[in-house]
Amino acid sequence: MDRLRAYEIFMTVVSKGSFNKAADLLDTSPANVTRYINDLEAYLGCRLLNRSSRKLSLTESGEALFERCKSILAEVAETEALVSSAAIQPRGRLRINAPLSFGILHLAPLWPEFIRRYPELELDISLVDRVVDIVEEGYDLVIRISRAGSVNHAARKLASSHNVLCASPAYLQRHGTPLMPDDLKEHECIIYTYSGDEWNFTDSSGRIQQVKVKGKVHTNNGDTARAMALSGCGIIWQPTFLIGPDLVSGALVALLPDYKLPDIDVLAMYPSRRHLSVKVRVMIDFLVEAFAGTALWDRKAK
Template sequence: MDRIDAMRAFVTVVNEGSFTRAAQRLELSPQLVSKYVSQLEQHLGARLLNRTTRKIHLTEAGARYHQRAQAVLGEIEDMESQLGDLQAQARGRLRISAPVSFAIRHLAPLLRDFQQAHPAVDIDLQLNDRKVDIVEEGFDVALRIGRLKSSSLIARRVAPVRLVMCAAPAYLARHGTPRRPEDLKAHRYLHYSYMDPSGREPVFRWLQARTPGHGELVSNNGDVLVAAAIAGAGIVLQPTFLCGAAIQAGQLAVILPEYEPEPMALYAVYAHRRLLPSKVRGFVDFLDGYFGNPPYWDRFG
């Protein structure tokens, strides 16, 4: 028995809902597909399917095996596609969606280097902080920051994204440096309106517990808030890819580092793994490790 063929036959039967349709998809006879599944069950020592004259039903063991088998077959297809890509030059127009501030600060050198390595690829970069629909809006790949929820999209982790709380030394000299989260109640917070404050970290809870005063500053752009913090307007909680350079230059000082929120990540997200175009695979692979480990914006001590 070829285990991969048997695994593929089983997964196709489940996905198609019948042996007949699976045989048509695999261009095999229904008898051979049935034989493959039976041999797989014998090899595993477990029944994977309950068969009736009209329907097939997954057993508990079958459901678990189906999930893992799909992942294994996907990895095999991915590996074979990568080998095939070695024979094909990346070319064509690559449509990329990326967050505004991250792209402005960090993408230009990467895109330059990528096009030097892949001169036949044209790039159409669209900046937007909203979550675009990759398929509906015609993007090849989207860069997203956060903690991704499970979906049908494929996501490749590119780099960690740290969130730090910081303020200008002059502001801290005037108003004092918070030593505990509850000290934040007495401070002016520069609020990022896209930030979800419902997280479990203590720093988020204490920010919510503040008594808002006059002159609060709220914005949906992190660059504005970082600039305001540098000018001494208050305390800001932002990713280090925005505020790391200011911290390194001494324009901002990190406060409450022991309460730093759990890191998020930068992901490259694309619609599917199978038959992935060389231009997309080339770009996603190029992202891997490009920003360093740790990323260069985190090297402020």
């Protein structure tokens, strides 16, 4: 016996007060309705309905079952309404992870407008430069700075940023200006932990040159590398989203203009394209809108 179907038929019989009317509404035969009611009574071990040729009435057990089923159906309807409403109006907590420097410089200014647009959403924002596990650590959305997207999760590109080799005028005045990638071997370089000490450059012909550099300072934070370079401590390569204003002001000077470092993408990553919640969808759309066109940091850097 299909118990869910049996309960549905029982509720319909009671609400319509007739086996025949219930059969018409459910598009089945009166005999089938009778069979389901008999099977349900046999399963529960009690009579649910008193039948006569003129009247149908509930037994005490039937009354109790009917009231309980009504309560359950009301809860189901309320839950469906809540879920349906949430699918239209985003609400709840949205857990986001982003790199520290990018999060402070380029995401933090966006959050007030997002909250204004979606007042029923709460933001739980974590800034850390290490690569997090989206699923294991329970994030809804991760902003990642990457040369290539992840194969494990869905991603949407928000923007690109150029990497630029640079140093302060004071450093260059003391130590000279490198003209070729190999010249960097004789310079003090500030090494970003996640990029390592082997720097790859592409020349105008597309040939890649790799240089192993050295330096007294290693750091896993781009702001620290920038601060060291601004103070004249060495040469760095960092993305224009971090050093763009310094290049415009002349506080840092771009080096090796005939050689390119690999560009990077700013990605919005999420666990799966399937069953994408509305709260994640509106955040992604919001960020795509905010970073549309040529990124502000690269417009300033040119």
